[in-house]
Amino acid sequence: MKTDQSLTRALLLILLFCGLLMTAGCEGTDTRDQVDDTVKTAAGQKDLERYREMKEQIGDIQAQETERYRQLDTDTDAKKE
Helix, strand or coil: CHHHHHHHHHHHHHHHHHHHHHHHCCCCCHHHHHHHHHHHHHHCHHHHHHHHHHHHHHHHHHHHHHHHHHHHHHHHHHHHC
């Protein structure tokens, strides 16, 4: 009888310990997101991502301006004829 009780207690302790490990290791918590965000900021990854976005935006703006100049040139050529 004592063996059954101690076995049951040991099993419950093991299950409790495993449950704690499983919940403590969750990746989807808000705290984990904040830590990841802080690490990215400290490592400069966020600045690098912003730089890449700005570079893409500048490329898009330059492409739009080039297209506008081409349209102006064709409009001016059409008016000369």
